Amino acid sequence: MFESAELGHKIDKETYDKEVPLLREALLEAQMDLARQAKFQVIILVSGVDGAGRGETVNLLNEWMDPRFIQTHGMGDPSDEELDRPMMWRFWRELPPKGRIGVFLGSWYTWPILNRVAGNTKTADLDQSLERARRLETMLTAEGALILKFWMHLSREKQKKRLKLLEKDPKTRWRVTERDWEHYKRYDKFQVVSESVIRHTSTAEAPWTIVEGFDARYRGLTVGKVVLDAIRKHLDEAGTKMTEVFAPPPLPSIDRLDILKTLDLSQKIDKKNYEAELEKYQGKLALLTRSPKFKEITVIALFEGNDAAGKGGAIRRITGALDARYYNIIPVAAPTEEERAQPYLWRFWRHIPRRGRMTIFDRSWYGRVLVERVEDFCSKTDWMRAYSEINDFEAQLVRHKIVVVKCWLSISKDEQLKRFKEREEIGFKRFKITEEDWRNHKKWDEYEHAVCDMVDRTSTNIAPWTLVEANDKYFARIKILKTVCRQIETAMKN
Amino acid sequence: MFESAELGHKIDKETYDKEVPLLREALLEAQMDLARQAKFQVIILVSGVDGAGRGETVNLLNEWMDPRFIQTHGMGDPSDEELDRPMMWRFWRELPPKGRIGVFLGSWYTWPILNRVAGNTKTADLDQSLERARRLETMLTAEGALILKFWMHLSREKQKKRLKLLEKDPKTRWRVTERDWEHYKRYDKFQVVSESVIRHTSTAEAPWTIVEGFDARYRGLTVGKVVLDAIRKHLDEAGTKMTEVFAPPPLPSIDRLDILKTLDLSQKIDKKNYEAELEKYQGKLALLTRSPKFKEITVIALFEGNDAAGKGGAIRRITGALDARYYNIIPVAAPTEEERAQPYLWRFWRHIPRRGRMTIFDRSWYGRVLVERVEDFCSKTDWMRAYSEINDFEAQLVRHKIVVVKCWLSISKDEQLKRFKEREEIGFKRFKITEEDWRNHKKWDEYEHAVCDMVDRTSTNIAPWTLVEANDKYFARIKILKTVCRQIETAMKN
Numbered sequence: 001m002f003e004s005a006e007l008g009h010k011i012d013k014e015t016y017d018k019e020v021p022l023l024r025e026a027l028l029e030a031q032m033d034l035a036r037q038a039k040f041q042v043i044i045l046v047s048g049v050d051g052a053g054r055g056e057t058v059n060l061l062n063e064w065m066d067p068r069f070i071q072t073h074g075m076g077d078p079s080d081e082e083l084d085r086p087m088m089w090r091f092w093r094e095l096p097p098k099g100r101i102g103v104f105l106g107s108w109y110t111w112p113i114l115n116r117v118a119g120n121t122k123t124a125d126l127d128q129s130l131e132r133a134r135r136l137e138t139m140l141t142a143e144g145a146l147i148l149k150f151w152m153h154l155s156r157e158k159q160k161k162r163l164k165l166l167e168k169d170p171k172t173r174w175r176v177t178e179r180d181w182e183h184y185k186r187y188d189k190f191q192v193v194s195e196s197v198i199r200h201t202s203t204a205e206a207p208w209t210i211v212e213g214f215d216a217r218y219r220g221l222t223v224g225k226v227v228l229d230a231i232r233k234h235l236d237e238a239g240t241k242m243t244e245v246f247a248p249p250p251l252p253s254i255d256r257l258d259i260l261k262t263l264d265l266s267q268k269i270d271k272k273n274y275e276a277e278l279e280k281y282q283g284k285l286a287l288l289t290r291s292p293k294f295k296e297i298t299v300i301a302l303f304e305g306n307d308a309a310g311k312g313g314a315i316r317r318i319t320g321a322l323d324a325r326y327y328n329i330i331p332v333a334a335p336t337e338e339e340r341a342q343p344y345l346w347r348f349w350r351h352i353p354r355r356g357r358m359t360i361f362d363r364s365w366y367g368r369v370l371v372e373r374v375e376d377f378c379s380k381t382d383w384m385r386a387y388s389e390i391n392d393f394e395a396q397l398v399r400h401k402i403v404v405v406k407c408w409l410s411i412s413k414d415e416q417l418k419r420f421k422e423r424e425e426i427g428f429k430r431f432k433i434t435e436e437d438w439r440n441h442k443k444w445d446e447y448e449h450a451v452c453d454m455v456d457r458t459s460t461n462i463a464p465w466t467l468v469e470a471n472d473k474y475f476a477r478i479k480i481l482k483t484v485c486r487q488i489e490t491a492m493k494n
Numbered sequence: 495m496f497e498s499a500e501l502g503h504k505i506d507k508e509t510y511d512k513e514v515p516l517l518r519e520a521l522l523e524a525q526m527d528l529a530r531q532a533k534f535q536v537i538i539l540v541s542g543v544d545g546a547g548r549g550e551t552v553n554l555l556n557e558w559m560d561p562r563f564i565q566t567h568g569m570g571d572p573s574d575e576e577l578d579r580p581m582m583w584r585f586w587r588e589l590p591p592k593g594r595i596g597v598f599l600g601s602w603y604t605w606p607i608l609n610r611v612a613g614n615t616k617t618a619d620l621d622q623s624l625e626r627a628r629r630l631e632t633m634l635t636a637e638g639a640l641i642l643k644f645w646m647h648l649s650r651e652k653q654k655k656r657l658k659l660l661e662k663d664p665k666t667r668w669r670v671t672e673r674d675w676e677h678y679k680r681y682d683k684f685q686v687v688s689e690s691v692i693r694h695t696s697t698a699e700a701p702w703t704i705v706e707g708f709d710a711r712y713r714g715l716t717v718g719k720v721v722l723d724a725i726r727k728h729l730d731e732a733g734t735k736m737t738e739v740f741a742p743p744p745l746p747s748i749d750r751l752d753i754l755k756t757l758d759l760s761q762k763i764d765k766k767n768y769e770a771e772l773e774k775y776q777g778k779l780a781l782l783t784r785s786p787k788f789k790e791i792t793v794i795a796l797f798e799g800n801d802a803a804g805k806g807g808a809i810r811r812i813t814g815a816l817d818a819r820y821y822n823i824i825p826v827a828a829p830t831e832e833e834r835a836q837p838y839l840w841r842f843w844r845h846i847p848r849r850g851r852m853t854i855f856d857r858s859w860y861g862r863v864l865v866e867r868v869e870d871f872c873s874k875t876d877w878m879r880a881y882s883e884i885n886d887f888e889a890q891l892v893r894h895k896i897v898v899v900k901c902w903l904s905i906s907k908d909e910q911l912k913r914f915k916e917r918e919e920i921g922f923k924r925f926k927i928t929e930e931d932w933r934n935h936k937k938w939d940e941y942e943h944a945v946c947d948m949v950d951r952t953s954t955n956i957a958p959w960t961l962v963e964a965n966d967k968y969f970a971r972i973k974i975l976k977t978v979c980r981q982i983e984t985a986m987k988n
Binding site: 055058067068073324326328337 | 561563573809810816
């Protein structure tokens with residue numbers, strides 16, 4: 001795997017001095033086109049062996065390009081705010097928007113590799129991390145991002161030579177740390193692990209480029225040219241590119257029987273019982289969220305449902321039991337300009353709460369497979385791949401001890417019609433009903449189909465859907481409160 | 495000051511039950527109008543005596559209002575990311591956008607009060623903090639924000655009684671901590687300090703409302719009504735309100751002599767000297783920014799200048815010496831949608847870097863008193879108040895050991911014309927010149943006037959302007975590099 005990167009590649013000064021100005025101009029132009037079109041972002045990962053010039057290469061790229069539109073992130077030790085969230089959060093928060101370039105020194109590969117080399121993890125753990133990295137990259141590229149992964153390589157002898165050279169020069173001595181020499185001692189182990197990483201994650205969408213790191217001129221020119229070619233090619237393709245559908249299509253509805261039709265929407269409870277139950281479960285939720293154990297978990301609850309199914313009312317019955325300092329409600333409507341310049345999950349990642357807190361999403365990332373699907377706001381390929389992307393996303397949350405509560409509030413078509421009419425009649429509820437609601441009402445069957453697919457494909461053991469019969473608001477609210485309490489209790493027991 | 499809040503205010507259950515539904519409906523409607531118009535944000539600060547029901551009141555507000563558009567922030571101990579920035583950064587990051595309500599439990603008053611009561615600070619320090627708070631609030635209200643400040647009060651006896659009551663009930667026992675009883679022992683001291691805080695910061699724009707905290711019904715209803723009235727009134731006024739100009743107008747230019755005209759733009763250095771100096775000062779900057787002491791400071795460098803004055807080139811000469819992981823360039827163009835929904839300084843606060851890092855602004859907050867002034871993008875009142883707001887902002891940065899470097903790159907009108915024409919002729923530079931540049935060129939005198947006012951009013955000891963003669967690019971770049979090195983050196987010596 002590293003053979004070509006141990007041949008002793010070299011570029012003489014004359015060639016270099018001739019090539020660089022041309023390369024720079026071309027890079028600048030490509031960058032301008034990228035910024036102007038703003039159709040995709042470029043994510044550059046720079047990894048590799050210590051002393052192979054990772055930092056220098058990144059600095060060179062920054063020097064060559066327009067620094068306003070490129071940003072470099074040194075992913076060192078995470079901050080406490082980052083430790084409080086799933087590992088990937090720190091990458092999501094630094095993701096470049098469309099039109100920009102983000103360079104990551106240290107990536108989602110760094111810790112899996114280091115941990116494996118140090119013997120803190122097993123091969124199975126490493127494989128798991130790599131599988132996750134692969135899936136993340138697949139998603140990002142499907143969202144249009146261009147991912148370039150560079151591995152700066154040195155042979156064992158060359159690494160030693162480079163480290164010695166760097167140590168000799170007072171101007172570069174600070175670059176060589178104890179840790180570098182420690183890593184050097186584990187060169188062979190490091191080599192084996194890296195090779196397996198590169199092998200497992202060189203996908204068609206985001207292959208690794210291995211670059212021999214000894215000669216600075218060769219290294220710089222090579223990386224520059226790869227970056228240039230990749231951006232140029234991606235610019236030419238953007239818009240015309242057809243991504244293949246890589247998930248089987250959802251089940252067709254042949255007998256018109258579906259999971260929503262099996263719900264008994266006539267279930268109800270009377271006012272007196274409701275009030276007693278409400279007090280009971282709000283009290284329970286209040287105690288649960290104020291217990292010391294709650295500080296160790298995080299809760300994300302999301303609510304989807306038919307229009308007028310009573311999401312808002314149900315949410316208020318939950319927050320009524322909470323301390324306002326520790327929860328947060330995110331109403332999900334059309335994305336903002338900054339959100340539109342990012343992969344669609346970005347706008348949810350940015351709201352992942354810290355430990356001991358609850359975030360409630362009023363509508364959620366499932367918009368992708370509901371309204372965006374039905375209204376053709378995204379392509380079929382986009383919403384089809386969303387199911388597995390969402391499952392991956394939620395799996396990351398759950399792995400980080402985040403309780404994911406997902407409720408679908410279901411009402412009948414007749415009940416919806418009744419509620420719409422009521423809303424039109426009552427003054428202060430009138431703002432709640434729009435033309436769009438009526439349009440959606442007409443697409444009832446399509447929405448129902450989308451909901452069933454969603455439940456089939458995203459109700460998992462770790463993050464199950466709760467279907468809530470909501471023709472009776474009292475019944476729905478109590479069922480939701482019970483669900484939230486139960487999921488929190490279970491999580492706190494573990 | 496607290497007399498009215500020790501009268502034993504009380505509301506009976508019957509009145510309460512009758513009033514609350516009406517209040518809630520009115521609050522909801524006001525909130526909807528607020529969200530729809532999205533012309534201003536509401537900032538509610540809840541402070542006061544322990545046990546006076548601050549938390550309960552906030553929870554009540556959240557229960558009454560639509561939780562999607564109100565957000566509560568418990569400002570406890572700051573995170574490490576927050577400690578790395580000026581104190582106000584954590585409030586800026588939680589500021590509600592226009593149309594929303596942000597409730598702060600714990601505010602910019604909390605720590606000044608607690609520190610003074612504990613004897614960690616002197617009265618002078620407290621006064622200084624209050625002056626800063628006052629100026630912040632003046633700025634926020636001038637930007638349209640509605641600020642409501644509640645002080646929940648209890649007399650000495652009532653506080654004791656409330657704490658005992660809370661302790662007795664198993665459901666509320668967790669609310670009373672050791673700290674509460676400690677504070678109680680210092681009741682008198684606390685009282686004196688609070689009174690002085692309230693007195694000094696009850697301004698016309700943002701007065702304190704003192705509420706007796708003993709009776710929950712009285713407390714809740716009072717706060718609810720104040721919030722409702724204030725939002726309603728502000729909604730009616732929004733748009734029609736005229737803010738008074740509270741800064742004297744800038745100097746008129748009578749003899750047409752100004753500071754820019756005193757610059758000797760003919761200064762230049764030849765290529766050979768340039769290259770030697772460039773190497774020298776880039777090397778110096780490289781060493782400075784890599785020294786251990788640099789980890790204790792932060793650098794913010796901003797560049798303003800005539801169009802085509804060479805800002806980009808100068809910035810690249812700086813970044814050429816830096817490690818790309820530790821700097822960040824923020825090109826300032828038109829604000830994004832999310833930025834437009836905030837006070838104008840918000841978009842700069844969000845980019846304040848952590849310790850040991852440098853952020854370079856290509857154009858900056860000075861746009862307010864340059865392009866926005868000349869092009870009438872904001873009112874005269876707005877840009878006139880901006881001078882002192884900017885000085886306050888920079889003072890906060892400097893107090894936090896942030897080095898603020900400000901460079902104005904000055905070229906002559908003829909030189910600009912020459913460069914514009916060059917740009918039109920050279921292929922890959924053509925994207926740099928737009929219609930707008932030509933329009934600005936015609937407004938040369940107005941811009942010059944604005945620049946002189948800016949320098950006069952914002953060049954301070956702690957954050958001075960450096961005027962850079964930029965007709966010769968070499969000369970300008972070296973002067974800038976020297977300035978950056980000098981300011982960093984000075985800061986690291988302190």
